[in-house]
Structures are given as structure tokens and as C-alpha cells.
Amino acid sequence: MERVQERIAEIVVSLRAEGYRLTPQRMAILRALIGNRDHPDVEELYECVRIEYPQISLATIYKLVNLLKERGEILEIDLGNSGAHYDGNNPAPHAHLICVECGAIEDVEVFGTEWFICIEQEVAQKTGYRITKCCTDFFGICPRCQQESEK
Amino acid sequence: MERVQERIAEIVVSLRAEGYRLTPQRMAILRALIGNRDHPDVEELYECVRIEYPQISLATIYKLVNLLKERGEILEIDLGNSGAHYDGNNPAPHAHLICVECGAIEDVEVFGTEWFICIEQEVAQKTGYRITKCCTDFFGICPRCQQESEK
DNA sequence: ATGCTTGCAAATTGTTTGCATTTCA
DNA sequence: TGAAATGCAAACAATTTGCAAGCAT
Numbered sequence: 001m002e003r004v005q006e007r008i009a010e011i012v013v014s015l016r017a018e019g020y021r022l023t024p025q026r027m028a029i030l031r032a033l034i035g036n037r038d039h040p041d042v043e044e045l046y047e048c049v050r051i052e053y054p055q056i057s058l059a060t061i062y063k064l065v066n067l068l069k070e071r072g073e074i075l076e077i078d079l080g081n082s083g084a085h086y087d088g089n090n091p092a093p094h095a096h097l098i099c100v101e102c103g104a105i106e107d108v109e110v111f112g113t114e115w116f117i118c119i120e121q122e123v124a125q126k127t128g129y130r131i132t133k134c135c136t137d138f139f140g141i142c143p144r145c146q147q148e149s150e151k
Numbered sequence: 152m153e154r155v156q157e158r159i160a161e162i163v164v165s166l167r168a169e170g171y172r173l174t175p176q177r178m179a180i181l182r183a184l185i186g187n188r189d190h191p192d193v194e195e196l197y198e199c200v201r202i203e204y205p206q207i208s209l210a211t212i213y214k215l216v217n218l219l220k221e222r223g224e225i226l227e228i229d230l231g232n233s234g235a236h237y238d239g240n241n242p243a244p245h246a247h248l249i250c251v252e253c254g255a256i257e258d259v260e261v262f263g264t265e266w267f268i269c270i271e272q273e274v275a276q277k278t279g280y281r282i283t284k285c286c287t288d289f290f291g292i293c294p295r296c297q298q299e300s301e302k
Numbered sequence: 303a304t305g306c307t308t309g310c311a312a313a314t315t316g317t318t319t320g321c322a323t324t325t326c327a
Numbered sequence: 328t329g330a331a332a333t334g335c336a337a338a339c340a341a342t343t344t345g346c347a348a349g350c351a352t
Contacts, residue, residue: 019327019330019331020331020332021325021326021327021330021331021332022326022327023325023326023331023332023333025332025333026332042316043316055333055334056333056334057333057334057335058316058317058334059317059319059333059334059335060332060333060334062316062318063318063332064332066317066318076231078229078230078231079229080227080229080235081342082315082316083315083316083317084231084316084317095274097274097278097280099280100283108274108278109277110270110273110274110277110278111270119261119262122261123246123248123259123261123289126260126261127248127257127259127261127294128293128294128297129248129250129291129292129293129294130291130292130297131289131290131291132251132290132292133289133290133291134288134289135287135290136285136286136287136288137285137286137287138271138274138280138282138284138285139282139283139285139286140275140281140282140284141281141283142279142280143278143279143280146279146281167352170306171306171307172305172306172307172350172351172352173351174306174307174308174350174351176307176308177307193341193342194341206308206309207308207309208308208309208310209309209341209342210308210309210311210342210343210344211307211308211309213341213342213343214307214308214343217342217343232317233340233341234340234341234342235341235342
């Protein structure tokens with residue numbers, strides 16, 4: 001899991017380069033955000049960071065998350081109902097798979113980055129749009145929830 | 152535009168079959184929802200129906216829209232910030248193209264329904280999920296907004 | 303006549319903002 | 328030291344809910 005440290009270091013460097021400060025709270029949020037495959041929402045980040053910093057406020061989480069989102073360091077996953085989730089591990093475009101039963105969110109490895117670049121180019125060419133982002137979400141029922149409902 | 156009447160008729164039949172009632176307000180909302188390529192949000196539907204029914208309330212719009220969404224008759228398009236938009240024309244899976252500058256939303260014709268079925272099957276096979284829905288959104292800048300910012 | 307639907311207002315939920323105080327660089 | 332970040336509370340926006348009265352079937 002050296003990756004996690006690397007990814008955090010990347011973000012730290014990038015923020016510092018722009019004059020942003022790295023407070024201990026921000027470091028804790030980064031740690032909660034990066035390096036879990038959980039795609040947490042703001043509430044989960046809050047609960048996680050609160051263990052270390054019981055004083056932390058939701059506003060602080062929102063502010064950092066928005067900053068990182070604007071800078072393209074994390075991906076926002078919007079499921080329509082309820083709050084947004086965040087993917088801090090992989091800023092490259094990739095699809096997500098969401099279980100509508102238990103709410104689990106996982107990355108889809110089936111299509112690589114090249115695949116996204118390819119379909120983005122095709123759409124750009126046929127529509128004249130300058131494409132900046134593409135998001136693909138699959139909704140369904142995960143194997144575990146299927147088993148449970150089989151009973 | 153016979154299509155529009157057809158589509159409305161389809162929905163009317165489907166609702167009536169389940170014991171739902173077709174009030175004049177609901178008919179007006181359906182007309183506002185189906186048969187414009189605008190992908191309206193709730194506010195736009197509200198303004199539209201209000202011309203005919205100045206008394207109508209947002210709650211009524213929300214209730215019908217949720218009913219139709221649950222029944223798979225319309226598609227919800229969630230852009231993260233601000234309210235959801237709806238696509239009543241085409242319940243089959245298809246991608247959307249969103250201009251981040253002017254907010255326009257259009258259907259992407261590049262990939263057909265078969266294409267979606269194909270990638271859904273591939274994901275299902277590789278992950279064990281039972282896929283129920285796939286949504287693909289391309290974000291970018293439309294040709295018109297590109298020209299405008301060129302000046 | 304029955305019970306689904308309406309429309310109002312109030313309640314919820316998720317997120318943002320203003321500001322005085324603290325703190326990193 | 329000075330600008331940026333924190334944390335609190337209040338403000339906001341989108342959506343949902345409860346309920347009395349109305350209306351489609």
C-alpha cells in the first residue's frame with residue numbers, strides 16, 4: 001500500500017505549490033479519503049476524522065473536498081438520492097458499479113483509460129463538443145445481495 | 152410529432168392499469184415532460200404547467216415525476232449541482248451530452264441500445280452483478296459556447 | 303362512494319456561507 | 328506577521344411529508 005502514501009504525497013505537493021496550507025485536519029481528511037476503496041461520502045469522512053479530531057466540522061470537510069474536486073484530484077460520484085461520494089484513489093476516468101441494495105460502490109476495471117479516451121473522441125467528433133469529462137455508472141445488485149434475496 | 156401522443160398514451164395506459172388516476176394536472180405535466188428534447192428540471196415543468204394551472208404545486212410535480220421514475224417511464228439525469236433533469240422521450244438506455252457552460256442537455260445518438268446491452272453484459276459477466284441500469288454522461292462545451300468564448 | 307390526488311405549509315436533507323478566532327508557513 | 332483555515336451557526340436549495348379538502352373512477 002505504498003500507493004496510498006504516494007497519492008497523498010502527490011496531492012500535498014500540488015496543494016502546497018499553490019499556496020494552500022496542510023493543516024493536521026486536512027491531512028486526516030486526506031488519509032480518510034485516499035486509500036480506501038470505499039468511495040466514502042461526506043458523512044463517512046466526518047465520522048472517520050472525528051475519531052482523531054472530535055472538534056472538526058462538516059464545513060471543513062466540504063471545503064477541502066470541493067477544493068480537491070475543482071483541482072481534479074478526486075472524483076465526485078453522484079447517485080441522485082442522498083449525498084455525493086468521492087473517489088480519491090484514481091483521478092483517471094473510470095466507470096463505477098453501484099449496488100442499489102447495499103449501496104456499495106466499486107471501480108469497474110473492465111474498461112481502461114484508453115477506452116474512455118476513445119469514446120470521448122468519437123463523441124467529440126460527431127457532435128462538435130469539446131469533451132472535458134465522461135462518467136459512466138452501472139447500477140445493479142451485487143453478488144452478495146443477490147444471494148441474500150435468494151433465500 | 153405523432154410520437155409524442157403515442158408516448159403519452161403509453162404512459163397513460165400503464166398508469167391506469169395499475170389503478171393510478173389521470174388528473175388534468177397530471178396530463179399537463181406529462182405533456183410538458185414528453186415531447187420536448189429539453190430535458191427539463193422540476194422548476195421548468197412547474198413554470199410550464201403553471202400557465203394552464205396556476206394553482207399547481209411543486210409537490211404535485213415531484214410526486215408524478217417520482218412515480219414515473221420508479222416505473223421506469225422516465226429517466227432522471229443528475230448533474231450533481233442543482234436539481235435533477237428528466238428525460239421522458241426515450242426510456243431506453245442512452246448517453247447524454249451536457250454543456251457545462253450553458254447547461255444544455257442532449258441525447259447522444261452515437262451509441263445505440265445494443266451497445267449498452269453489450270457493455271452491460273460484459274460488466275455483469277466480469278463482476279457477478281445483476282445490472283439494472285447504466286448511465287453515461289459526457290460533459291463538455293457545446294459548439295455554440297465554444298464560438299462565443301473564442302471572441 | 304371510495305380512496306387516490308391535490309395543494310398548502312412545515313419538515314428534512316445535503317450543502318454553502320459569514321465571520322470571529324486560530325494557526326500554518 | 329499575514330494570509331489562509333477552522334468551527335460554529337445561520338442561510339440555502341432541493342426534495343419530501345402530513346394532512347384536510349377535492350375529484351376521478
